[in-house]
Amino acid sequence: MEMLEMVRFCWGFVMLVLETCKRAAVLILAQLMPSLKSSLEEDMVEVMRDTALKEDDYLDTLYSFKYLRQYFNARFIDLFCQARLSGPAPNPHVLTLSGERVGILSAMKPGRPLLRHFNSVVKGYADLADFRIVYIREAHPTDGWAFRNNYDIKVHRSLRDRMDAAEQLVARKPACPVLVDDIHDESNYAYGGLPERLYIVLDSRVVYAGHRGPAGYVVKEVEDWLAAFRKLQDGGRANGKA
Numbered sequence: 001m002e003m004l005e006m007v008r009f010c011w012g013f014v015m016l017v018l019e020t021c022k023r024a025a026v027l028i029l030a031q032l033m034p035s036l037k038s039s040l041e042e043d044m045v046e047v048m049r050d051t052a053l054k055e056d057d058y059l060d061t062l063y064s065f066k067y068l069r070q071y072f073n074a075r076f077i078d079l080f081c082q083a084r085l086s087g088p089a090p091n092p093h094v095l096t097l098s099g100e101r102v103g104i105l106s107a108m109k110p111g112r113p114l115l116r117h118f119n120s121v122v123k124g125y126a127d128l129a130d131f132r133i134v135y136i137r138e139a140h141p142t143d144g145w146a147f148r149n150n151y152d153i154k155v156h157r158s159l160r161d162r163m164d165a166a167e168q169l170v171a172r173k174p175a176c177p178v179l180v181d182d183i184h185d186e187s188n189y190a191y192g193g194l195p196e197r198l199y200i201v202l203d204s205r206v207v208y209a210g211h212r213g214p215a216g217y218v219v220k221e222v223e224d225w226l227a228a229f230r231k232l233q234d235g236g237r238a239n240g241k242a
Helices: 003-030 034-047 055-063 065-078 159-171 186-191 219-241
Strands: 093-095 101-103 114-116 130-135 178-181 199-202 205-209
Touching: 003 034, 003 055, 003 065, 034 055, 055 065, 093 186, 130 159, 159 178, 178 186, 199 219, 205 219
Parallel strands: 114 130, 130 178
Antiparallel strands: 093 101, 093 178, 114 199, 199 205
């Protein structure tokens, strides 16, 4: 790691520790201030709005050490993120469900966007772009920051654990192929993927980089990008015929 990168990392780590301590203080104060507690819980309900879970399944977990640890871990992984908007797209190794080890960009085709961490609007843009879901570290394992009435998946201790958990995702019949991050979280660190994130890669460069989910997992932004790209492509074809 070069000196400038080392300084950036150290500064980011210090800020992360301070941010986590501040978050812990806010959670403690929320137990004494009903208005603050209500505000925190309203924010979480909004984030969880599109899930099948009920408020009773998750709200009380907000005040646990396991939540705070996950809060720290997701932001710590961000410190290693190599994917930058307009920069070269990292190509870490992932696995197919058959166990084949491939580069995460192996499905990319010249001139076609490749979307990572995505399971929506696929049918509307399948002629324009290629879509992939990369299954990474479980965000809510039953032995970690767990929600009630959620999937029964423990922290992955081995690659076999992660592959088995990915099979549960596949059983839900996602609209695009699923790849699996290796047990060393190579893809997760390269793209800052925990708990979830959206990316668009075009010709080996990052052309869209979403913010950390779930709050930053904004499908509408991806739809807007694809719609603009389609318009650009259609305009280019029209000019070619003129």
